[in-house]
Amino acid sequence: MEVQGYGMTQNNTTPVAGHFKRNPPIAGEADALERAKNGDPDAFSKLYALHKRRVYTLCLRMLGNVSEAEDMTQEAFLHLYRKLGSFRGESAFSTWLHRLTVNLVLMHLRKKGLQLVSLEETINPSEEDAPKRDFGSRDPRLSGSVDRVALERAVATLPPGYRLVFVLHDVEGYEHNEIAEMLECSTGNSKSQLHKARLKLREILRQNEHAALVQESK
């Protein structure tokens, strides 16, 4: 699988400052990286061990499917093996690896059927999936006890288009202009999708909180 033109080279993956902050170097990574570049198979195995969970989790969040996430994790590391020589250390390694992974997953999604129309059109979910909101309506606020497990579950139930933008922006830390480039949509569309994703998450989390309260009262 070749992903030319999808930001695989160092020059096309200029990270924003936040990516350095959010992806600090991991102990042992620099050494493993240098050795792996020189063809040391044990060093590549070490890089896999250091990054497999984050790469897999990223794939799983974007795809929402365990089997596909495994396949894309495999694809990402095979691609990494072939492209490792082009990493020049101008960004955090994990930032570069994640961008490589995101590009592969997006290419996979396009191959699955999104290639004929732009993502801008296809990522918009149906009316029934869209967050329900009337201006001026007073909704019960979140309790403030929503933890990462509850949020992770809620994210998994988002419509795919919302989930993609939410994961890329709020979890992975990409800017809207980067997401727009990746998804081939406008920055305005990315902003709008993110807002709808957050509204939808609020709705899901409130419903879950309500359901838990009802359960407790029984």
Place this chain on the structure above:
Amino acid sequence: MPEHDEKRWTCEEFEKALPDLFERAEGGKLSADPRFAAILRDCPQAAELVRDLEYIAETARMLLEPEGEGPSSDLWGKIEREITSKDSIQ
């Protein structure tokens, strides 16, 4: 965001502008921006919405470091076999 400095919002206008306002807010923290203190005070429903959406975005940052399960234990074996077979072809 100079165009928003002197703007007097209605609740509906404010809620409609939220995607853009969140993007421009320092650290995504709209509630801490004094320019929006008045509208957030006057529109409790908008204040609650902003509070919840900020809370969701903050919690999302914690998801970067995964706590769940990783890939299956045999995945590395598959990758290794692929690498070995491709290396031997080349």
